[in-house]
Amino acid sequence: MNAKTELAKRLSETFSGGTPVTAEALAAILKDYSITKESDEQRSDLHRRIKYYLGAKRIDGLSDKTLGNYRCNLEMFAARVNKSAAKVTTDDIRGYISYLDETRHLKDTSLQTHINTLRAFFGWLHTEEKIKKNPMSKIKSLKLDKKGARQALTVEELERLRDACQGYREKALVEFLVSSGCRLSEVAQLNVSDLDLVGRTVRVVGKGDKERPVYFSVRARLMVQEYMVSRKGGTGLFVSSKSPYEPLKPRAIQRIIRAISERAGLEKHVHPHLLRHTFATHALNGGMDVTVIQKLLGHEDVSTTQIYAEMSDETIKHQYNKYVAAN
Known part of the structure; x- marks a missing residue:
């Protein structure tokens, strides 16, 4: 059990009795813990990570148009998911894809573009060891009718x-x-x-x-x-x-x-x-x-x-x- 889980358990046991808890009692529980307020930057560092990622891709030779598309898609994701990159889960990704599908009503081809962008971004973060787990590892691509989508005009x-x-x-x-x-x-x-x-x-x-x-x-x-x-x-x-x-x-x-x-x-x-x-x-x-x-x-x-x-x-x-x- 980690320190955070242990603290949560002890506080739960203290408050569950229904008796008002004194400041002295809380101080006794918290005396062995170091508590710091999580900053906004720590809570959601996605915008900073996106900036670094786009910088790396520019060095790789991606065009301004491609970088602009990446920036638009990734910033949309960051605005929707207010978390640090390391805390983004597969469920967060799935929820975001559902939002694009059910609320934004994006076509499958556009949805796949967002999936590809997120896969490239989180893959880069994982390779750079900025995150321990890649939340995109379990996200599969959509089955698109590529042949029908690119069928030439007769x-x-x-x-x-x-x-x-x-x-x-x-x-x-x-x-x-x-x-x-x-x-x-x-x-x-x-x-x-x-x-x-x-x-x-x-x-x-x-x-x-x-x-x-x-x-x-x-x-x-x-x-x-x-x-x-x-x-x-x-x-x-x-x-x-x-x-x-x-x-x-x-x-x-x-x-x-x-x-x-x-x-x-x-x-x-x-x-x-x-x-x-x-x-x-x-x-x-x-x-x-x-x-x-x-x-x-x-x-x-x-x-x-x-x-x-x-x-x-x-x-x-x-x-x-x-x-x-x-x-």
């Missing part, structure tokens, strides 16, 4: 998306995303001056601040040129429709794509990343070598590209007949 669905565009800004945005395979963050930071319209190419800065050339279609070039004629100002490739015509932020681009897909009546949740996936899938089914797609997407490992690019059964059969069946 040719018909893509045409419906194009038909639902209103104005050349929307048309140029959809064509550029689906023909270049660029990430949302890469498109958001582009300026008009970055584009080589004759060569239909542009250099983008991707993950890890790595620069690479990407290409866009003739249709995308035509839509961009028409958009540049109708736009009123701004230096960004895609800008707001009101003065001072600031470049569209990633969230604004997401909202535009979502609005187009709703007008098109598509059942799928369409977002910029799905258009990137659609680019990879259609390129692979069209016969493009997967290592070329890898370079265009800016992937370090070809296995990542293979997750994005799903080959249709018809293409597989055609490739088999072309290279095997005739021999």
Whole structure:
């Protein structure tokens, strides 16, 4: 029995008799104990631990966007769970996940993002020996339909998306995303001056601040040129429709794509990343070598590209007949 438990037991025995307890009696019980008031920092040091964790991840090379997402998710957790990191339990984690699910009504994919963030954070604390037990060790990942979530748009669905565009800004945005395979963050930071319209190419800065050339279609070039004629100002490739015509932020681009897909009546949740996936899938089914797609997407490992690019059964059969069946 530790000192805290022993003290609690003795106090319980003293008060359970129903007789008023004198100061002298309490002093006699407490004379063998050293009592200090727990500070607010000791009670909840999570904010400080989060700061150190993000600092370590910045040194590891994580992008500002990723660090910002980590900070948002972890600070939300710290505000909800007012404890020191060492005292956070598995039940605290489970209660927080239930809160996100039942009260905040987050989708499974968003819930899994929070779980992944907490797993990485507490795993780091455990590795750094800041906590003795990892409360995430018994928390399992959700079973997500990853294949269904990243299912590329069909040719018909893509045409419906194009038909639902209103104005050349929307048309140029959809064509550029689906023909270049660029990430949302890469498109958001582009300026008009970055584009080589004759060569239909542009250099983008991707993950890890790595620069690479990407290409866009003739249709995308035509839509961009028409958009540049109708736009009123701004230096960004895609800008707001009101003065001072600031470049569209990633969230604004997401909202535009979502609005187009709703007008098109598509059942799928369409977002910029799905258009990137659609680019990879259609390129692979069209016969493009997967290592070329890898370079265009800016992937370090070809296995990542293979997750994005799903080959249709018809293409597989055609490739088999072309290279095997005739021999």
